[in-house]
Amino acid sequence: MKRSIYISLILIAASGLLACNSNNSSAPTQAPLVDGPSTPRAECGPGSRPETGMQGRVSQADHDAGLAELGFSCNTELAGSYFTANAVGTVGGFKVERYVDKTGRECAYYDSTLLFPSNLLDMNAGVNVLDMSDPTNPLMTARLVTPAMLSPHESVVVSQQAGILAAVMGNPAFYPGIVDVYDVSEDCRNPVLKSSAPLGVLGHESGMAPDGKTFYSSSPGTPTLTAVDISDPALPKHLWTGNYTSHGLSLSDDGNRAYLASGNGFGVLILDVSEIQARKASPQVYEIAQISWDNQTIPQNAMPFTRNGKAYLLEIDEYSSNEPGNNASVTSHGKFVGAGRIIDITDETQPRVVSDLRLAVHEPENRDTIANDPGAFNPTGGYAGHYCSVPSRVNPDIAACSMILSGLRIFDIRNPEKPKEIAYYNAPVQPRVLTVPAPASNWAMSRPAFVPERKEIWYTDGYSGFYAIRVTNGVW
Numbered sequence: 001m002k003r004s005i006y007i008s009l010i011l012i013a014a015s016g017l018l019a020c021n022s023n024n025s026s027a028p029t030q031a032p033l034v035d036g037p038s039t040p041r042a043e044c045g046p047g048s049r050p051e052t053g054m055q056g057r058v059s060q061a062d063h064d065a066g067l068a069e070l071g072f073s074c075n076t077e078l079a080g081s082y083f084t085a086n087a088v089g090t091v092g093g094f095k096v097e098r099y100v101d102k103t104g105r106e107c108a109y110y111d112s113t114l115l116f117p118s119n120l121l122d123m124n125a126g127v128n129v130l131d132m133s134d135p136t137n138p139l140m141t142a143r144l145v146t147p148a149m150l151s152p153h154e155s156v157v158v159s160q161q162a163g164i165l166a167a168v169m170g171n172p173a174f175y176p177g178i179v180d181v182y183d184v185s186e187d188c189r190n191p192v193l194k195s196s197a198p199l200g201v202l203g204h205e206s207g208m209a210p211d212g213k214t215f216y217s218s219s220p221g222t223p224t225l226t227a228v229d230i231s232d233p234a235l236p237k238h239l240w241t242g243n244y245t246s247h248g249l250s251l252s253d254d255g256n257r258a259y260l261a262s263g264n265g266f267g268v269l270i271l272d273v274s275e276i277q278a279r280k281a282s283p284q285v286y287e288i289a290q291i292s293w294d295n296q297t298i299p300q301n302a303m304p305f306t307r308n309g310k311a312y313l314l315e316i317d318e319y320s321s322n323e324p325g326n327n328a329s330v331t332s333h334g335k336f337v338g339a340g341r342i343i344d345i346t347d348e349t350q351p352r353v354v355s356d357l358r359l360a361v362h363e364p365e366n367r368d369t370i371a372n373d374p375g376a377f378n379p380t381g382g383y384a385g386h387y388c389s390v391p392s393r394v395n396p397d398i399a400a401c402s403m404i405l406s407g408l409r410i411f412d413i414r415n416p417e418k419p420k421e422i423a424y425y426n427a428p429v430q431p432r433v434l435t436v437p438a439p440a441s442n443w444a445m446s447r448p449a450f451v452p453e454r455k456e457i458w459y460t461d462g463y464s465g466f467y468a469i470r471v472t473n474g475v476w
Contacts, residue, residue, distance in 0.1 A: 162212025
């Protein structure tokens with residue numbers, strides 16, 4: 001479990017193996033803690049195959065009746081997919097990225113590594129490259145197998161501006177931090193390796209400035225947040241390593257702010273990283289604000305967006321806990337699930353949670369009811385959330401979240417203070433040989449990607465593969 005892994009990492013870091021620098025200011029006043037009920041459930045239109053009961057639930061009765069084998073959908077349909085037939089290990093991972101190259105070719109990138117080397121069982125280790133010219137028939141054109149791409153954990157990221165694909169070698173504990181950088185701008189179907197170098201210190205998650213010039217390697221268990229200059233992808237350079245534990249992080253459009261899904265009990269930490277972005281000698285980093293919430297578990301990622309002139313973060317937690325706010329007590333089936341939330345950062349010095357993205361299966365009063373559902377005790381998350389994303393950083397209409405056993409969930413966020421669920425897709429459960437660490441069930445853990453012009457959302461399921469889902473009935 002991540003709990004023991006994180007504790008081990010902290011002890012290793014404390015032993016002095018790594019020298020880091022930081023400029024931590026005194027901690028700002030923490031914003032008020034807030035919590036809320038589950039988000040209003042979707043109303044399903046024609047062509048849907050709705051859930052039979054509680055929002056987000058796939059019960060043993062659903063499996064016994066063969067309904068889980070058919071899957072559940074609400075205002076969605078399958079546009080296309082890429083599966084690995086008769087898979088034994090994992091075939092989908094933590095990130096899906098979309099990129100359209102200079103000639104208009106459209107590609108998808110996704111890792112196959114929920115936990116390296118589980119994907120070696122099917123000889124499919126690496127980051128898969130799909131030609132999405134025909135979304136109804138995705139075609140694999142390459143598989144990237146350099147060190148970071150073999151085991152990127154949660155770090156695969158693409159710069160849309162620069163046409164750069166990067167990742168750091170990582171796992172739930174830590175790997176040496178080799179950073180791989182590819183150019184995908186000329187032909188997205190055939191990425192070109194530009195460099196592979198041990199500059200990331202320790203790897204687990206990542207972030208990248210939108211201009212594609214700075215890659216950040218992060219670790220939630222060690223204070224080793226590292227910035228790497230990849231402005232020349234063939235000659236990457238170490239810029240800075242700071243005393244910050246961080247799960248995933250996102251950068252502002254100008255690259256001057258880093259939004260850390262932070263460790264050390266803080267939910268989100270906002271950092272001024274403008275000196276790194278400006279390439280100042282011996283850059284300093286400054287804390288702007290931090291915020292926590294009362295049902296916090298393990299913050300996974302926080303993505304900035306604006307809506308109607310106001311600035312927000314879309315954040316999601318993973319795992320659950322029996323002690324709210326104590327991420328040292330995380331488990332797969334605790335009473336308290338962090339799930340997702342929207343944070344107003346219009347005044348970045350005073351962030352405040354304004355709404356939640358939650359399902360009924362996340363609510364404390366329902367946790368005992370769903371305890372015996374297939375996969376509910378999966379040590380990698382059960383019914384918890386894992387990743388959320390938006391199709392645009394400017395006035396997005398929707399957010400989509402991978403919520404593991406509950407599949408892909410889609411929310412209307414036009415009013416960020418009153419989001420509502422509008423659609424979902426919970427893939428047909430596939431029979432499989434390997435039933436450890438969970439019985440046959442969904443394992444949706446990837447950050448989704450979007451094709452707004454076709455109303456498509458792409459994501460992966462760890463046990464079945466890649467899905468291109470089309471949102472229907474005019475709800476997007």
